[in-house]
Amino acid sequence: MTAPALPSVWAGRVAQQDWAALAGELDTHGHALTGPLLGPAECHALTALYDEERHFRSTVDMARHRFGSGEYRYFTHDLPDVVAELRASLYPKLLPIARDWAERLGRPGSWPPDLTDWIERCHRAGQVKGSQILLRYGPGDWNALHRDLFGDMVFPLQVVIGLDAPGVDYTGGEFLMLEQRPRAQSRGSAIALPQGHGLIFTTRDRPVRSTRGWSAAPMRHGVSLIRTGQRQTLGLVFHDA
Template sequence: MSTTTSAARRGHAPLAARVDALDWDTVTADLDAYGSALTGPLLDPAECAATAALFDEPERFRTTVEMARHRFGSGRYRYFTHDLPPLVRELREAFYPRLLPVAREWAGRLGRDAPWPDTLERWLTECHAAGQDKSAQILLRYGAGDWNALHRDVFGEKVFPLQVVVGLDAPGEDFTGGEFLMTEQRARAQSRGFATVLPRGHALVFTTRDRPVPSKRGWSNAPMRHGVSTVRSGSRHTLGLVFHDAS
């Protein structure tokens, strides 16, 4: 069976089944090696276009952020209300149990607590009880000249260590530039960077704040940040899935 045919069939499967069918051994290995991992095809072009079009339905969002105003970069992003579109809700629910073993393993390597329960619903209840009760699911739009400064999506004490971004436009066709960027701070050394072209319909799993790296004494913590390089032409949309809520 051709790769195209396999992707097409996967695109018509329920979202949870598509997430389960991803190559999780490779995703986990890439997360361990780089702090980020492409998943392969997840959404079809029609789903991507429909999700990107939600940006023009302001009633779906609790707030809009003009990035230049806050010196975050340039472009706009919008946080969904808790009344999430079905695709966004289903993807978030499907990814959480797949990312949970990685989160717990990383916490163990670093000698940290692993406070995340088995279900996303229970974890979000804990977030809300701690005052983090605002939706952090995000839809981003970049035009020519826009970019996103290196940052971390940490909104309070409750933090899930992994998150997901889904590309909704085709690089090289809908836009140029706009690579997903990550930097890793290394002990007693200069930082190193990673640049990833995010294909339309593919997801990138990446660390929210830091990751464990091998050291002479076992494991040490490598802080990481993420951002987006300057979009040179066209329009770039992405969907961000965060597994803790905001304060």
């Protein structure tokens, strides 16, 4: 009988996070910062892939599309091991949170336990393009507030991992979130993303208590102006485009 595969070092780091605390942060703020998921050498290895065309299906110039300023590249489905392992390890940890949110908001929450099955559902619905990205910003670059919605098949949480050190490799470039609060002014957050750490955040909204039970508070995300240096991140999205 074949022995079961041992979990990767990346799966081990995902498992070691305090998921109860992260779920609480997500409930309160719509975003939550993890501990380290990647070491500095692993971050550098990922950023080095950016200039290797074979890893990517397309490149987006944000200024051209009026998304902001900067550039990002979509990986092909043939993901580097570290990207594939992190995505596969994070999905089952995020799934209970996603299902809980869906129940509170009265939405279907029928995501399957296995990420592969969920991605197959996306493909059957016509969302067949890989959505994992490397983003690169230089001085003066920024990202407009937006949501990563590519069709009807949506997973409500995603993760961005910092690949450079804020205050050392670059200044500025905080991760921004804006929440539209029911019958109130919008609330903003600015998060410095430590190198190798992940930020879990809502894809489109989060449940908030209201006089009638639970309501959906829409949220968008972006990146503030990079003042100096270069800021690079890995984006993990759990639905295809």
